[in-house]
Amino acid sequence: MTSNLDLELYEREPPIPPGEYVRVGSDVLKGFTRKLFTGAGLSSEDAEVVAEVLVTADLMGISSHGVQRVRRYIDGVLKCCVNPRPRVRLLRDGGAVALLDADGGLGHPVGVKAMEVAIEKAKTFGVSLVLVRNSQHYGIAGYYALKAVWKGLIGVSVTNSEKLVAYVNTTSRVLGTNPIAIGVPRPRPPPILFDAATAVVPVGKIELYAKLGKAVREGWVLGRDGSLLSGDAAEVLGEIKNGRAAILPLGGLGEEFGGHKGSGLAFMVDVIAGVLSGAAWGMHVGYTTGEKPANVGHAFAAINVESFMSMEEFHSRVEKYVEEIKSLPKHPRADRIWLPGEKAWYTMQTRLKVGIPLHKNVCKELNQVASDIGVEDRINCE
């Protein structure tokens, strides 16, 4: 029993307060973003991919991974350690696996390439695993999983990221929010798209709360002395950024509610995407504007459904399962029974129609970036 929520106008992260935002068409925003990256020195192919992944995040209502990253990415290119013209190299290629070196470029173009390799290998061998070293931030993990879904495969992507999260029973930042994305094809959209940080909350949520003046919940953030930090989100965010606090893993503090599970998952993601790929791991993973190449590691896997059963049978079975979940008794305080990825999907459909709500500060920042790097275009921020 689902509620009467209007999915036609649904946005998972509505613009609040609306006056602080402008609506920008996704094509306009993508075109402008692409120009900023070519202006910063990226090839037009790579700029297209980076713009596409960033704007997809904004369309999906994951603004923390959207065009608000442009300034950081381009600063990374201009100041030091993001390579605008990487030569991606295939270091190993054997059977169902491969290893790529991203040559210090942004993670999005190499991520798309790696997933394309994973898809081809899975079509041949049934399953595949492609690792990437020496990369940078790649945006939303789910984007790559969806690449496989559009080809009728199950797609998986994980990445490590700069330290923000405490390992269970410790008090300092050592793990990234190391997300896990798994996409599953359905006969009709929305596809199933699980895409979740292994932290209890993404840092973007605390950033959002800081902006809205909301209070951080007790159980999200741990101080260096082992106490839980809560209350004013701007203050808590400051403590995280300066290293005096860490986000807790999924499962929270200690083991009572599974903090060992969340931090263990983050650690396992890092062992595969970071350690096994030859990238940095844990506290060594850098960030886009750092003083050395971030050396982020990613992993991409695909599973060929038709190696196990016909696509018709798989679709039919998935749809039955979905129907069963949707028919469950809804919790009285829940708005709706959501499948993984549905909120993002419906937000995207809404925003393809009405535009992306861009915070005016982000909008002005993009124009400032354009000015800084000598790109003549501007977007309208009023």
Next chain:
Amino acid sequence: MTSNLDLELYEREPPIPPGEYVRVGSDVLKGFTRKLFTGAGLSSEDAEVVAEVLVTADLMGISSHGVQRVRRYIDGVLKCCVNPRPRVRLLRDGGAVALLDADGGLGHPVGVKAMEVAIEKAKTFGVSLVLVRNSQHYGIAGYYALKAVWKGLIGVSVTNSEKLVAYVNTTSRVLGTNPIAIGVPRPRPPPILFDAATAVVPVGKIELYAKLGKAVREGWVLGRDGSLLSGDAAEVLGEIKNGRAAILPLGGLGEEFGGHKGSGLAFMVDVIAGVLSGAAWGMHVGYTTGEKPANVGHAFAAINVESFMSMEEFHSRVEKYVEEIKSLPKHPRADRIWLPGEKAWYTMQTRLKVGIPLHKNVCKELNQVASDIGVEDRINCE
């Protein structure tokens, strides 16, 4: 900084109160358990595997998955739907993937076979995925991941299981505790072994609390009306068993602490191990003593480390990461900084020396099973 905890005598789940337990040598317990299963009609090879997996769980301090399952397994054989002499069939075998039909037998023997196939395929193709349908309970997921680790590979195993857990924003049991196990080789034991239910707690923990007269924490269990159940563990356990309550997913109630992540992970495990394998899924997964074959589904994957880097390099990188984790500031209320699998490993080393603490009721139950099926051996329960 780790504490002075005595690992030489460490047990993650010590016998409390000690007077209710007898210590039984693991070889004795395994030999006796094997005889019970051959007595129930299993082949000696299959009985050996089932006994080995069950006793390994007891050695690791996971008694909920140890020999206390014998009665249920053998009841399943005697009363109806566990096939004591399954003919495991290879339904599909292509490249790096395979699909097995367990023919309604216990999950342990087919699990070992499936992981052996996964290991061989990963050695050839770098990565592999083997699915199993029409199976039964397979014990601890970590056992199969370790099979790969002993061959120098990264091992993964997941399974679905009978409904116990609520999907996010709903209030009834629909998902299994669907565990995820990932094992990583190290130069010396203990190996890294992540093995965790995607529920906030395993049902075994609530069973243990019921026995100890401890209170269930608020945030573990959800009533059908949407309220959180806590307090007397025996009562709460009764509510779960009769379907009036469900265990919450990892991340707890709603989305605020990530309940959508835990239930999403459980759902993804089920899509691969249940839906894609051709097994049952969600509410359809049966149990060992049910009135129809449980049709449990499992998945096994292996990653060949040496497809990506030399084992020496991998070992060296893992050891550096481990050292860094162990050197983190410990939380003041934590006993120690544990790697995934360390508690189980040290418990096993202790119990290999001093024996497995077997609850006298379980001990007597095993003797009763022996009597029921005409096996002459007994173990000493005093």
